[in-house]
Amino acid sequence: MSAGSSKFRQPRTAAARRTRDEHAQETAQDYVELIAQLFFEAGEARAIDLARRLGVTHVTVGRTIQRLQREGFVTTQPYRSIFLTRAGRRLAQQSRRRHEIVVEFLKSLDISETMAQSDAEGIEHHVSQETLHAFVKHLRKQKRTRKK
Numbered sequence: 520m521s522a523g524s525s526k527f528r529q530p531r532t533a534a535a536r537r538t539r540d541e542h543a544q545e546t547a548q549d550y551v552e553l554i555a556q557l558f559f560e561a562g563e564a565r566a567i568d569l570a571r572r573l574g575v576t577h578v579t580v581g582r583t584i585q586r587l588q589r590e591g592f593v594t595t596q597p598y599r600s601i602f603l604t605r606a607g608r609r610l611a612q613q614s615r616r617r618h619e620i621v622v623e624f625l626k627s628l629d630i631s632e633t634m635a636q637s638d639a640e641g642i643e644h645h646v647s648q649e650t651l652h653a654f655v656k657h658l659r660k661q662k663r664t665r666k667k
Contacts, residue, residue, distance in 0.1 A: 547610065548611075549573070550583055551593070551614065552611050552618075554593065554603055554611065555603060555615070564601045565600055565601070566584065569584075618643045620655055621643045622635045624654040625639060627661055
């Protein structure tokens, strides 16, 4: 069988699709988390604020917000703020919780707060549920040990 046969292409195609899906989910998580944070801090989330905080163009924000609307995470109206739907708020809460768990786990390994926050930004999106549960278990065990 040649290297160009379908036997060799399928795993790469599946892996590439999975990577794209994970990246899209990571972007959705970052956006809804930031929208929730902006509402908490300023009472509104505008596209220009998202662009500034994320370091992207307003065009990129616009396209991403359109995708998030199609996926049911946000609603918008012309010249108004961006609002999270119930699903968007749930995703933002889940993302925030994942971030907090990863940060606490890294800090339990004596990683500085600053570095733990920075590293968690990448790790939180790629850690499996199994690993996340192991982090929580470790943190609980460590907490019990410290109380003794």
